Amino acid sequence: MPIKTEPFYLNLGPQHPSTHGVFRLRVQLDGEVIVDVEPIIGYLHRGIEKLAETRTYTQVIPLTDRLDYVASMTNNLAYCLAVEKLAGIKVPERAEYLRIIFSELMRLANHFLAIGAFLNDCGALATPLIYMWREREKIVDLCEMTCGQRLLFNYMRVGGMSQDVPVEFMPALKKFVAEMPKFIGEYEQLIKQNEIFLARTKGVGILPREMAIDIGASGPVLRASGVNWDIRKKDPYSIYDRFDFEVPTGDVGDCYDRFWVRMREMRQSVRILEQAIGQIPAKGTVWADVPQFFRPPAGEAYGHIEAPKGNLGFYVVGDGSIAPYRVHIFPPSLMNVTALRDMAIGWKVADLIIIFGSIDVVLGEIDR
Amino acid sequence: MEIVRPEVNTPQEADAVEGAYINSLIADSTSAIPDPDRWIDEAVHRNVFLTTTDTILAWGRQRSIFPMLFATACCGMEVISMSVSRFDLSRFGMDVVRFSPRQADVMIIAGTITWKMALATRMIYDQMAEPKWVVAMGACAISGGTFRESYSVTPGVNRIMPVDVYIPGCPPKPEAVIFGINRLHAKIIKGTMDDPMLSKP
């Protein structure tokens, strides 16, 4: 029987190195043990949904970039899918492939950050993050070559892509994809068998299968709990049905599984990229000429994709004008982070940090 | 416009106090705080006696700035890009990232500051030890950026604290930020030479 003490409150965040943005955890501690966690969000509430109502369909795209800014092109894709569904626009073949290529690149980019930051939270003094960021830089280089920005690309448009990729793009992408498995292998060597890392993550922060389904978790968090759910397979959007890939799942649902699912997902992404490079038509238009100020018919549409963090949905209501009547965003991070409290109670502060890190949230998406 | 808060004992009290102070902060920040830039355009007038000391002081201050990463949103990603291997901020002696405001010298505000966050931002700024500088990185920090019209976003951090360097961009490229930091270095040199007290509102 431990000595009875009064639990005390500790604010982790909003400005705290491990909160990946401005997230606040009001933790109730007894010694170092967590009695209660209260996630407080809203420190990055920027009113994106409201702003979207004042902008035209095209002008919303830069806003969606700023949701999940780690993998911003996936947001564009989800939004564009929803609007294309609303307006009944068919996307050209080459654009579909480009979309696949970029969303898989974004998945890689996101997982590099997710794993790197997670290891940083485990206390690995930035080295894994730095190695992974090197790869992320390569992806960023590719994107910059295509659309001139390094982070918030504003590249997809309703009806395709804003412009075709430059000629240098394909060779560079090929080289990148060819080298990628080697680097992923290196990261596995760096950390996967590290005893300290295993001791820190195995069995920590278990999210049971049932609970994961109940809270509506998605993405790697859900799959690590052993649920084989991937929208790319279950409801293939775009042209994902043309590719052959596996959906890695974990079995326990602890932090290690979440890490390891992400690791294996990266290999699958590389596989998809390889196939896409092989199949992409060499020529062709990339944009179904949609005017910048276009008016989709009144109605509503829901587009969802398997974003790197999970199921990202956009619900767009149009009233026939140039601006959407309502845009609702269904972010995966928000659903996933609700599991935090159940996972963390009874663990220590250090565990809370890595559990939070293993969920991989982005605050732009949670607070919107 | 300094925020002093009473002691709180329960989370409920803390929330109530926070809400009240956010409202008063919004009410207080209707106009921008003037930029601390008096000496920028003037030629440095070197006082004969103080030159050497000042040079040394400025050298020390300029060469080892401990940044306090205040990464709230997308711009934070570029801050990471800048500090990892490709652009390696540590070349300027800035690799000692301190997360405690007591030890940091420059607050790089990277990202959107909402009103809810502004309170914490201002508090951390207050808690930093002098001499301190603020770099507003990205459109959001400078002016609210694309979210300026939004009800919840601060229209520029220069409403709540004086800003030394503005780095436009959304997000600025890492080089742009390093350029901004170099500008800050130059400012520190000039500022120290001109006015070692660097008194700020």
Next chain:
Amino acid sequence: MKFERYGMGIAKGMALTLKHLFRPPLTVQYPNEKLVRSKRIRGNELVWFPDRCTGCGTCTKACLQGNIILVTHHGEENKFIVDKFELDSGRCIFCGLCVESCPYDALAMGLEYECAKYRRGDTILDKEKLKLSDKHQPSAYFRPQFYAQLPEQSLLIYDRKEGGQKLTLFPLSKRKRGPGA
């Protein structure tokens, strides 16, 4: 987990870091060396060609936040004469929508990204600052006509040997004192 492998995993990880110790650093020493940015770079400024601009105002409409301020008056032959063309680079998010929409190719993204300012007011770009000059070069973003004249982007994907990470070098001897030093 059992401590079965007696630290083999740790040893593997340490071997990898040791290997990295002997790899060349990736670092670009920025103020002295500069990476060549993408040809389609969206720098932190815009370039405006006053002779081509008709003052049609499409760009102001396309801007998602109404950042471009355009004031015109009627000139002869039903043309508009632009009195004021101003945008706040401290607010612009460099999305490129205005460039995309300009029907006369009168607006382009700029190459320059070293735009840090000491004053909030300095970030506002007026007509003069937006004009093409040797410092303000247009990029090829939506302006393929400039594509050929811009240098090849340096990519991290290729090794330095293969032409990656190409740098604009400023020899150290020419290093100026001042901001870049």
Next chain:
Amino acid sequence: MLDQFGYVGILLLIATGVTVLIPILPMLFKALGLIPGKKTAAKLVQYESGMQTIGKTWVQFNFRYYYFAVLFVLLDMLTIFLYPWAVNIKDLGVGGLVAVGIFLVILAVGYIYAWRKGALQWK
């Protein structure tokens, strides 16, 4: 022997002098006006991620390792007995080894008891 410790004492004095000087120096500079800054109420609030501390800061901290602390104090006594033995091991020979062996075994009983009873475990 004392003269050697005298060196240590002098080192102690000088090291203390130097280190006490280090935090005092800034006070001097402050008086000279080289260090800017004035104390404001917000600056003197303790930092807690930019939020207000809730409740007292000197909280009752549940240090769950008090078993370890107690065990540590008792086992630290080993040093007193082991070191004098270790220097003399050659002279004391097998007898000394046996004596120390018994000593260690007796303490090992306590250690194993503690382990068995779960005192070396996180509860």
Next chain:
Amino acid sequence: MFSVGLDHYLILSAVLFCIGLVGVITQRNVIKLIMCLEIMLNAVNITLIAFSMYITPAALTGQLFAIFVMVVAAAEVAVGIAIVFSIYRSRESVDMENFNLLKW
């Protein structure tokens, strides 16, 4: 050789001992009480070693005794604090007034 002799050490340790004793009698806080006990034991140790130095310098008997006193001190502190912890669990106090379990 020294003008400071055995008497000085003995008096000093006596003073320390008495301070400890006064503490033991007056303190209500059990932890402080244990601290005062430590003062007393230290005083005893000084006495022992002073005797050893000034009476049998070659034999070191006093030092050996001091070693055993230290062992006793450690055992006493460990058990004492364990008892404090265990009573603290049920009484949530370290005040002597509440430690009247064995009062008749």
Next chain:
Amino acid sequence: MTLLDQFQKTLLASGLPDWAAYLVPALMGVILIVAVSLTLVIIFIWWERRLLGRFQLRLGPNRCGPEGILQPVATGLKLLLKEDIVPAKADKILHFLAPIVVFVPVLMIFAVVPVSDGAILANLNVGIIYVVAISSISTIGIFMAAWGSSNKFALISGMRTVAQMVSYELPVVLSLVGVVLVAGSFSMLSIVQSQSIPFILVMPLGCVIFFLGCLAEMNRSPFDLLEADSEIVAGYHTEYSGMKFAMFFMGEYGVALAYSTVITTLFLGGWSGPLLPPVIWFLIKVVLVFSFTVWMRATLPRLRVDQLMAFAWKGLLPMAVINLIIIAIEVLVVPASMLWVMVILNFAFAAALVLLWSRLFTLGGGRVEV
């Protein structure tokens, strides 16, 4: 007979009064030690930052002076000119005293480190335990800082120091007994002299245990829980700014340097080595040991506090005791001239022990097992 004593003799012979002959060499030695160790600490800070940079494919500070060597000087200068903040609620006396209590013991350790034959400040009979005893005072200082700054992050960090101290002191002390057994003396000088074969070979397990214990005592990765910045911001020095923070910073590296020198002395044969002058050998070895800790820092994640304790109590402590007994038996059985026999035997024993222990011991990630 140390160099200082010889110097003292010559001074006495030249007719100086007693006290002067004692004080002059002492003061010279002390000032030399303080100056050299502070300079070395500064250089080591730079070295760590550069090396860490290279491990991470970056350059590290290279702008101040040649290759950035003046970087720590600039940092020190800046910290000197930084405002000093004492939180209103802090315990002001403790807040002031804590950095001093942390820093002084660090300097004190250098008193017993021989740089080359006889070049030692105080050749104590109890050299080895002196190091352990002195460094345990630093813990009190850290705890004072944590308690005095009235900050919850600091408080957590303070309790972690206690946990580390409580668990790692014993293995360190016990593994040192092995050194004493073989060397037959506590004095650092005679320990170095008795290392015909570096003790790292004679007692590999003892060396590893000591090294791990040292890592914990100098709060370096993977035991850097005190300043686990992803968890508790800056740990015990969260509320410290300016020069006081610099003292903690220096103290941290000072401990690292001090322990590197101690490890060099005890296990790597100190100054001995062929060809080069002893001081250079000593420095090379110290730099190697320090670089090794940097290398670990660049790679390893951090342990959780209870795992840290479990590792020490269930892993290192029993192994240290067994190792100690084995060495004691060997010392009695193997004649001193046949140290190489012990090398072979001990490597075998170390391997066997590690194999055996890894079966028994779990560094659990789970909730129940520590």
Next chain:
Amino acid sequence: MPDLVFYLLAAIALVASIAVIMVRDIFRAALCLIVLFMSVAGFFLLLHADFLAIVQILIYVGAISILIIVAVMLTRDARQGYPLDNYKYVAGAVGILLLAAIAYGILNTSFVNFGGAPPEQTIQPIGQALFGSGYVLPVEIAAVLLLSAILGAIAVLRDK
């Protein structure tokens, strides 16, 4: 010179020990106790007991005070000691009387020095004495004492 050091240390020890019982804040009291321990180590050094001096630091400063600090942390209101509140006068009287008695005894006894020089090294003789000649049994008894302390402490602390 050693005389000077003695008086200095004596002053420190007295002040520290009085502070231990007078200071309200228990944590500060514990720190004063540590100062006292260190000054006692200084006395040991002056008395040519170098091994014991170091052990004093190792055991008292390094271990016992840590335990006390842990105990302080666990208690609520660590800032509130209760200085001198019961039996103040009785205690004072007892203390002074006892001190007077002891002092009388000390000053009226003439201690005999059995001669011999203090050994240059104390560890080796201590080791010889502890394990070589006659003190083996006390050593083992000490071990048993420590063992029983471990058992007792664990038993007391264990869950009921």
